[in-house]
Amino acid sequence: MTKRNVKDPEERKQELIDIASKLFEKYGYEKVSVRDILAEVNGAPGMFYYYFKSKEDIFLACMETYFDEKLKNKLDILQNKEIDYEERIKILRELIVKDIGQFTKKYNFSLNNSITDNSYRLWELTHYIGKFIDVYSEFIIEGIEDKKIENNMGIDRENVKSFAAFILYGAVGTIYTDSINKGENKTNSNGAFEVISELFPRLH
Template sequence: MTRIRKDPEVRRTELIDAALELFSSKGYEKTMIIDIVKKTGVAKGTFFYHFPTKEAILEEICARWASELATSFLVKSRQLSALDKLRFFIEQFFLPSYIDTLYDSLVAGNQFNLLYKLWQQQLETVFNPMLADIIRQGKQEGTMNVDLINETLAFFWSTLDCLFEAAYNKEPSAVFTNKLQLAQSILERILRIEDGALELTIAQH
């Protein structure tokens, strides 16, 4: 049977979509490259034309998610103040996303080092530059006062990690609410925001 020739970017997208579905359903460890090419209906060489390894396509999935989230944020927050941007930036990370199932499969497979690597890649290339811009805007508007931005961002994410963990483990709502209030207070302190001005609203899912 003659293979249907498609635009390389279309093939690349099909491979990414297939990998995401298989990683989420079978798990990253149990999914082989041959599974991805079979699901997509392409030759193995087509996979390696686009991605040198299975980990490379996983990185691409995470990069696509981060890019989509960043694009949506930039469009929706263009006219907002720095405080409103920061609030929106934080809250969107707690909204349900297709990346959640992939995250679950990596946790189930004890792929913690890989998870950390993937997260750090997106922090460095996508999210930290956006946060730095928000902080600079806040300084111009007089609502934030941060000089050591890179150092402060390390504490910013450490604080959010506590909330991510509470949400992921589905801790009791009262406990989550207490942690949310503490996180808000810590973020206001390290970003030198007026007490009570951040007003985060995050629902557990």
């Protein structure tokens, strides 16, 4: 009797996420069904619902996986004090402008999507950005304490998280607006970091 190839649960879960990511990227959230995902892996509904509660659940998992793969390494770099602060500022700019911008393109943030469709995208984007606040707060404090950036706003350890949250969510809002609008309402997402640079001028 041929031995059945049984995959590790985490391997099977990741396979479903990988397949779903490709389908969502190609066809959009609303045009992909759980049945479509299962057809790609020749799986039964019970297998899908063992790992995910719904299509919405796996959609959020796909976006979270993207963030984990694309952005976590940059956050690790931001915390690495062996790397020059100026170099880490460049990494921060890439994280805010390039990687999050690519995320909005990959997951098709668009006014053409339904409110429900875009709500899942925006929820995941804002939820995940919230995880960066602590790291960015420490990065700001480090820059102030090491005289790398000016502190014109009275930032200290008591209020730094509020500043970090305001800046990150503001930058993401600019990028989000840039992604869904066209024409005269379109913004320049690179301007998000220019504003940050104005708030925290570098000392020379």
